[in-house]
Amino acid sequence: MGKLTILALRVVLAVVLAGTVFVQTVIVPLLAADLTEAGPGADAVRVPVVVLIVLGLVCVQITLVCVWCLLTMVRRGTVFSPAAFRYVDVVIGAVSAGALLTFGLGAVLAPGEGVAPGVVLLIGGTGVAVAGVALIVLVLRMLLARAVATDVEATALRSELGEVI
Numbered sequence: 001m002g003k004l005t006i007l008a009l010r011v012v013l014a015v016v017l018a019g020t021v022f023v024q025t026v027i028v029p030l031l032a033a034d035l036t037e038a039g040p041g042a043d044a045v046r047v048p049v050v051v052l053i054v055l056g057l058v059c060v061q062i063t064l065v066c067v068w069c070l071l072t073m074v075r076r077g078t079v080f081s082p083a084a085f086r087y088v089d090v091v092i093g094a095v096s097a098g099a100l101l102t103f104g105l106g107a108v109l110a111p112g113e114g115v116a117p118g119v120v121l122l123i124g125g126t127g128v129a130v131a132g133v134a135l136i137v138l139v140l141r142m143l144l145a146r147a148v149a150t151d152v153e154a155t156a157l158r159s160e161l162g163e164v165i
Helices: 003-037 040-076 083-109 117-164
Strands: none
Touching: 003 040, 040 083, 083 117
16 A cells, blocks of 8 residues: 555544544534433433444544554554454454444434434444444455465465575
């Protein structure tokens, strides 16, 4: 991966991370205030919705930090090592947790008349899509494992060839 590509991705990661921090510090409190003013029916969902949104943003932030660390490994040429699995496993966990939080948000909003059933269905579909991303990252982890094994094997073969020559 080229230096320009890594730099561009780091800029995107930094902007998204700053955006999530902005949402956590500005938008979520405003949402909580709006839900407080919405009436007695909204009081039951105010705290769960705010907690689920904050935890979802934390999942996104964890994923961004792990991708940043993986980019550092790419830049150093060490991404095909067992150390990369730690970051990939954390990404899988964070994305899976995000999917569960999305389903939880749908479950919190489903009862009552406050939210249309179509919105709850869209939230459920989003949860399925996020779970699909976790599965894709799991497949990519398997590919990384195969690449690491191939790299170890190639290093051993080079060592043997060096001894023969």
